[in-house]
Amino acid sequence: MAFYLIRRILYAIPIALAVGFVCFMLVQIAPGDPINAIVPPDAPADVVAQVKKDYGLDKPLPIQFGLWLSKVVVGDLGRSLATGRPVWADLATAIGNTLTLAFAASVIGFTLGCILGGLAGTFRGSAIDRSAVSFAVAGVSVPHYWLGMVMVVIFSVQLNWLPAMGAGPGGSADWAWDWEHMKHLVLPAVTLSVIPMGIVTRTVRGIVAEIMNQEFVTALRGKGLTRMGVFLHVVKNAAPNSLAVMGLQLGYLMGGSILVETVFSWPGTGLLLNSAIFQRDLPVLQGTILVLAMFFVTLNLIVDLIQTALDPRIKRA
């Protein structure tokens, strides 16, 4: 077990390095000279020469990667071409906002997904099962950026209940847990929660249905255990795999929120990426992708470790 833990953590290191390499290559595959991706086009010649030397752009690719990596590891993601500020400065606030949104969306999505999936798996073939399955298919098939627009049309334009844009009154980007700010969170969070809700419903339904078919459940019923007692046994057996799926979904939410953030002008990483793409601000693009991907790698690792710790049936060596 301890050996597995160490090996799994060590295995994350080459993955993280390779992910870093892919992010590094993003600037290389971009059309044009990479130097234009690092300094603004109107920079004086001596600055260009200095940057070229700093980044080793005259050296072979592996050395460039090494130089880039040595900067990234200490948190230097370069400077934004558009604003001239360090990438990390804007990224830090944006990540906080995206985390808030992803967290709210996962609370909604996972709760509903577990309830729906659990009910559907327990009462297979019933009306609840059929509606849960249809709901899940709709959830994974819906273009969520469009759903966001529909939400705005209904709840902001027609009913005028909730704000359509931003993360706080007056377009403030700083988050606070009060009602004025929470109002702004409702629509994007509900919109973003639809996909994980569909996937969690599907997965939990499958897991619960499989457990309900096993003989030990029949035995528990046969010995006269209450419904609640049987339910607890099922939960205990379904938890590790369900948690694993939910953990990964949280990661997908972080990466996938770009479209929803664009619809609602939510000041998170998605909006940052969106404006970086439009201004061809490659340092911001690269830095944001790198941080989000690293977050996903770490989350993957944590999910694996928790799953191993939770489920004594998984014997890993």
Place this chain on the structure above:
Amino acid sequence: MSTATTPTAAEAELAVQARQAAQKSEGYWAGVWKRLRRDPVTIACASILLLMLLAIVFAPLIAPHDPYQGSMIRRLRPVGTDNYPLGTDELGRDILTRLLYGGRLSWFMGITPVVLAFVIGSTLGIIAGFVGGKVNMAIMRTTDVFYAFPSVLLAVAISGALGAGIENAILALTMVFIPQIIRVAESVTQGVRNLDFVDAARASGASGFTIVRVHVLGNVLGPIFVYATSLISVCMIIASGLSFLGLGTKPPEPEWGLMLNTLRTAIYVQPWVAVLPGVCIFITSICFNLLADGLRQAMDVKG
């Protein structure tokens, strides 16, 4: 003797058995088709998709207006306007016409990456699964790296770096789906590789290439195909999403995601016109999803 013309009871019994056997072994595809025909949801989805395909292929014949020709005096008309049954967009172009033409690019961008990824991914996956060893290591560990990115993020990253354009979006989406197909292809191939008939073929002296061609392909392509079908729905949503972000198609080209993007400014004026392109994406995506589910059941693929 009369027995020469009228069959004995035993002979009749044999004939019945033979007929039953013939019916049973009607072939795999006939069985799949039979199960599909009995599945009303799948048939309904396939019909809707077929109608949509016909509509977008014959768009020039059925579209009432020119998809690019707008007019400032009839901007943002509501649904149900005379001559413009689904209203007009922010430049006064007919929405129905643009939806019909827009389907062409949306379908193209939703299906092409999956087809490309299917070809490349199953080739690499089958090689990894069949050859094993270091080749497997190299292919699968590279796959792990791309798996470390959430799909939407990877698509946005690659097409964001390459710049807007249909080709770049397709390239980015293909890169997203190749690793997913490799994983499925590798695991099914490994399952088949250890079956007895492959051992038998190897023992009788068949080369690796022949074994793959004759014994492996037929057994693995089905499951990979079913998996790829289920990716079309995702691909369509992400492809239109890229256009929605301004990364896929460029204006004035009609495409559902891009139409949603440009109409977004109009949701306070004509909200129900503005959400129409999304309805098209939703219907297409849900139909492909249900079709993939139906195929999976009919072809008896697990997973």
